[in-house]
Amino acid sequence: MNQKHRSGPSEQAIGGHRLLWLDDGRMGHQRQCWALIRALQQRADFIVHRYRMPPHAQWRYQLGAGWLLDDELRGLLGSAHGSVVVISAGRRAAAVSLACSRLLGSAFRVQLLDPRRRRQRFDVLVLPEHDGRVGDNIVSMRGSLHDLRPQQLPAWRRASADLGQLRGPRYGLLLAGEREQNESLFQTAAEAMVTGGSVLVSTSPRFGSCAGMIQRAGLSGHPDVRVFGHGGTVQTDADRASSLQLVLAWSDVFMVGADSINQLNELLAVRDQRPIWVADQKLGKRHQRFLQPLLEQRLVQPLAAFSLPPEQVLDSLPPDTDKVAAAVMQRLQMA
Numbered sequence: 001m002n003q004k005h006r007s008g009p010s011e012q013a014i015g016g017h018r019l020l021w022l023d024d025g026r027m028g029h030q031r032q033c034w035a036l037i038r039a040l041q042q043r044a045d046f047i048v049h050r051y052r053m054p055p056h057a058q059w060r061y062q063l064g065a066g067w068l069l070d071d072e073l074r075g076l077l078g079s080a081h082g083s084v085v086v087i088s089a090g091r092r093a094a095a096v097s098l099a100c101s102r103l104l105g106s107a108f109r110v111q112l113l114d115p116r117r118r119r120q121r122f123d124v125l126v127l128p129e130h131d132g133r134v135g136d137n138i139v140s141m142r143g144s145l146h147d148l149r150p151q152q153l154p155a156w157r158r159a160s161a162d163l164g165q166l167r168g169p170r171y172g173l174l175l176a177g178e179r180e181q182n183e184s185l186f187q188t189a190a191e192a193m194v195t196g197g198s199v200l201v202s203t204s205p206r207f208g209s210c211a212g213m214i215q216r217a218g219l220s221g222h223p224d225v226r227v228f229g230h231g232g233t234v235q236t237d238a239d240r241a242s243s244l245q246l247v248l249a250w251s252d253v254f255m256v257g258a259d260s261i262n263q264l265n266e267l268l269a270v271r272d273q274r275p276i277w278v279a280d281q282k283l284g285k286r287h288q289r290f291l292q293p294l295l296e297q298r299l300v301q302p303l304a305a306f307s308l309p310p311e312q313v314l315d316s317l318p319p320d321t322d323k324v325a326a327a328v329m330q331r332l333q334m335a
């Protein structure tokens with residue numbers, strides 16, 4: 001059995017109510033799968049096995065050779081009896097999910113995000129509303145799935161109380177994949193810090209080091225700038241969730257790139273009356289469809305109009321995780 005991830009759902013040997021999680025290693029996919037599995041475990045006695053797919057380059061070679069299932073996965077499936085719920089996210093895991101169901105002969109397939117395959121090949125297809133797709137097996141969600149709540153903030157603050165000593169206001173920057181958006185976050189934060197304050201930065205493996213942007217914003221060596229995540233004081237991808245928690249816990253004002261729907265959706269759930277400013281350069285149509293209702297409802301405001309205090313509705317938006325889990329359970333009971 002694969003090594004247990006310290007922040008994942010409970011994992012035991014397959015038996016009883018079985019759920020197979022096909023983990024493709026992408027952190028955004030992992031967080032959404034974790035959230036759904038935890039919500040399902042609150043509704044039924046699922047025993048979860050997490051199969052970690054090989055790295056991307058190796059997996060492409062295996063797909064090309066027709067080896068969709070390695071010995072570990074074949075052994076796992078060969079020992080399974082009865083129906084197995086298979087949860088996957090993204091295109092690569094979707095291909096393996098279909099291969100698993102062919103070998104099992106009976107599997108309930110739950111796919112998160114667009115599999116780039118016919119929707120009828122899955123029992124439940126969980127897609128974001130901004131994809132604009134409908135169907136009898138499609139369950140829609142706003143943005144993405146997660147299990148973050150404002151009630152978690154006090155525990156995060158207790159675990160990192162030293163950050164509470166930083167000067168306020170504390171500007172929380174959540175970086176994503178679009179460089180121009182990230183550059184504007186640092187520039188706006190630097191301008192705001194002229195009158196005081198500090199900066200907390202959560203970075204992403206998608207982006208890498210932000211040292212150049214910090215320098216261009218004139219913040220190099222600044223004692224009140226802290227960087228967490230990939231390339232920051234937290235060094236491993238496994239600690240990405242912790243780095244995000246630090247910024248979510250201690251920031252007074254948030255600045256985020258709209259390129260990361262996952263991050264923005266999580267932020268909306270734990271904002272706890274704190275303002276959110278969004279950099280929206282170079283957005284594709286799908287991202288625009290997600291962001292536009294938030295701007296119209298004034299749940300977020302464009303970074304280009306940054307000012308304090310903001311004219312903004314500061315309500316939190318809980319995720320659709322419970323709604324999606326209930327829909328999956330309903331379809332599973334009908335299968």
